[in-house]
Amino acid sequence: MLKRFTVSMEDSLLTDFDDFIQERHYQNRSEALRDLIRNKIIEKEWQADKDVMGVISLVYDHHHPKLQEKVTELQHDFHHQIVSTTHVHMDHNNCLEVIIVRGKAHQVQGLADNLRALRGVRSSSLSMGSTGENLH
Numbered sequence: 001m002l003k004r005f006t007v008s009m010e011d012s013l014l015t016d017f018d019d020f021i022q023e024r025h026y027q028n029r030s031e032a033l034r035d036l037i038r039n040k041i042i043e044k045e046w047q048a049d050k051d052v053m054g055v056i057s058l059v060y061d062h063h064h065p066k067l068q069e070k071v072t073e074l075q076h077d078f079h080h081q082i083v084s085t086t087h088v089h090m091d092h093n094n095c096l097e098v099i100i101v102r103g104k105a106h107q108v109q110g111l112a113d114n115l116r117a118l119r120g121v122r123s124s125s126l127s128m129g130s131t132g133e134n135l136h
Helices: 011-024 029-047 067-077 105-116
Strands: 051-061 082-089 096-105 122-129
Touching: 011 029, 029 051, 029 105, 029 122, 051 105, 067 082, 067 096, 067 105, 096 105, 105 122
Parallel strands: none
Antiparallel strands: 051 096, 051 122, 082 096
16 A cells, blocks of 8 residues: 655755656656665665575686685585576686575675685675565
8 A cells, every 4th residue: 555745855955866766767756765765674674684685796707716616615605595596608708606695684795795805706796685575
């Protein structure tokens, strides 16, 4: 069930918000506001170490000595948090690894941090998600 409420803000902030809406292709202010609120709730769940889901993306140098072994070893160390892994050969030198993860936020964050710290990893990101019922 949708509820309506009124939000007041300065003209300059509303202009920035409308620019944000246009840049992100939201259909209206309500959709944008709901999305921003959901993201803050997800952030709060991660901070509270609740059960969460996420996606870890890694781009790394395929030729870096023993890097693939270290990536695999870390994934085995965190096997309870890993739902799925996809490995893509980007070109002759680079690989993309996408790891779908689930578990307590600190465990998921720990895996992401350990992978990011490996020498030869060119870029790494963790996209946070939530299994929370309150996001619907």
